[in-house]
Amino acid sequence: MNSIKKQARVAGVLYLLMGITAPVGLIYVPSTLIVPGDAAATANHVKASELLLRVGIGSELFHQTVGIFLVLTLYRLFRAVSEKHAVMMVILALVPVPIVFLNVLNEIAALILVSGADFLSAFDKGQLDALGLFFLRLHSQGLVVAEIFWGLWLFPFGILVIRSGFIPRILGVLLIISGSAYLASSSASLLLPRYAHLVGQVVMVLGSGELPMMFWLLIRGARVQPVDAPTFSSAGG
Numbered sequence: 001m002n003s004i005k006k007q008a009r010v011a012g013v014l015y016l017l018m019g020i021t022a023p024v025g026l027i028y029v030p031s032t033l034i035v036p037g038d039a040a041a042t043a044n045h046v047k048a049s050e051l052l053l054r055v056g057i058g059s060e061l062f063h064q065t066v067g068i069f070l071v072l073t074l075y076r077l078f079r080a081v082s083e084k085h086a087v088m089m090v091i092l093a094l095v096p097v098p099i100v101f102l103n104v105l106n107e108i109a110a111l112i113l114v115s116g117a118d119f120l121s122a123f124d125k126g127q128l129d130a131l132g133l134f135f136l137r138l139h140s141q142g143l144v145v146a147e148i149f150w151g152l153w154l155f156p157f158g159i160l161v162i163r164s165g166f167i168p169r170i171l172g173v174l175l176i177i178s179g180s181a182y183l184a185s186s187s188a189s190l191l192l193p194r195y196a197h198l199v200g201q202v203v204m205v206l207g208s209g210e211l212p213m214m215f216w217l218l219i220r221g222a223r224v225q226p227v228d229a230p231t232f233s234s235a236g237g
Contacts, residue, residue: 004077004166004221005221006221007073007076007077008077008166008167008217008220008221009217009218009221010073011070011073011074011077011217012214012215012216012217012218012219012221013218014066014069014070014073015070015210015213015214015217015218016214016215016218017063017066018063018066018067018070019210019211019214021059021062021063021066022059022060022063024055024056024059025055025056025057025058025059025060025063026059026060026143028056029052029053029055029056029059030056030136030139030140032045032049032052033045033046033049033052033053033136034133034136034137034140038133039126039129039130039132039133040125040126040129042129042132042133042136043113043114043128043129043132043133046110046111046114046132046136047114050111050114053107053110053111054111056107057104057107057108060100060103060104061100061101061104064096064097064100064101067093067097068094068097070093071089071090071093071094071153072090074086074089074157075087075089075090078157078160078161078164081160081163081164082159082160082163085156085159085160085163086156086160088156089153089156089157089160092149092152092153092155092156093149093153093157095149096145096146096147096148096149096150099142099145099146099149100142100143100146102142103139103142103143103146104139106135106136106138106139106142107135107136107139109131109135110132110133110135110136110139113128113131113132113135114128114129114132141189144185144186144189144190145186147182147185147186147189148182148183148186150182151178151179151180151181151182151183151185151186152179152183153179154175154176154178154179154182154210155175155176155179157172157175157179158172158173158174158175158176158179159172159176160172161175161213167213167216167217168216171212171213171216174209174210174212174213175209175210175213177206177209178206178207178208178209178210180206181202181203181206181207181209182203182207184199184202184203185199185200185203185207188200
C-alpha cells in the first residue's frame with residue numbers, strides 16, 4: 001500500500017477511535033449525572049453512578065492521548081504540503097491536551113466530596129453537595145476553554161486538506177466550518193452565556209463537518225499524486 005494512503009488510513013482509525021470515545025466523557029456522562037441547579041440531586045446521581053463518572057474520566061484521558069498520535073500522524077501525512085501549516089496544526093491540536101488532563105481533577109474532586117470520607121465531616125451535606133456541583137460545573141467550563149483549541153486546529157488542518165490535492169477540497173472547507181462552529185460555541189459560553197444553548201444547537205449541525213473527513217481517511221485513504229504535482233511545489237509556505 002502506498003505510504004500516503006497507509007498514513008491516511010492510520011489517521012482515519014485514530015480519528016474514529018477519538019470520535020467514538022470522546023462523547024462518553026464530554027457529553028453523555030455530564031448530561032446523565034448533572035441536574036442543573038440541583039446540587040443534592042446531582043450528588044445523589046454521582047453517588048449512585050460513581051463508576052459511570054470514572055468511565056467518563058477514563059474516556060477523556062483516553063481520547064486525548066489518542067489525539068496526540070492522531071495529530072502526529074496527520075503531520076507526517078501533510079508536512080510535504082506545507083511545513084508551516086502542519087506545524088501550526090500540531091501546536092494548536094496539542095495545547096488542549098494538558099488542559100483536559102488537568103480538568104479531570106475537577107471530576108475527581110466531585111467524587112471525593114460525595115465519598116463520605118471522615119475528613120469531610122467538618123462540612124454539612126448541603127455544603128458538600130454544593131461543592132460537588134461546583135466542581136462539575138468547573139469541569140464543564142474547562143472543556144469550554146479546551147474547545148477554543150479544538151476549533152483552532154481545524155483551520156490549518158482544513159487549509160492543508162484544500163492544498164493537498166490527494167483529499168477532496170470540500171472536506172477541508174467542512175473542517176474550517178467546523179472550526180468556526182467550535183469557536184462560536186466557546187465564545188458564546190464565555191461571553192454570552194444566555195445564548196450559549198441556542199448557539200450550541202447550531203454548532204451541533206455545523207460542527208459535524210469533521211465526520212466526512214474521518215470516514216474519508218478511514219475508507220478511502222488518500223489519492224496518490226505524482227511527487228511533482230503542483231500542490232506540492234509550494235511546500236513549506
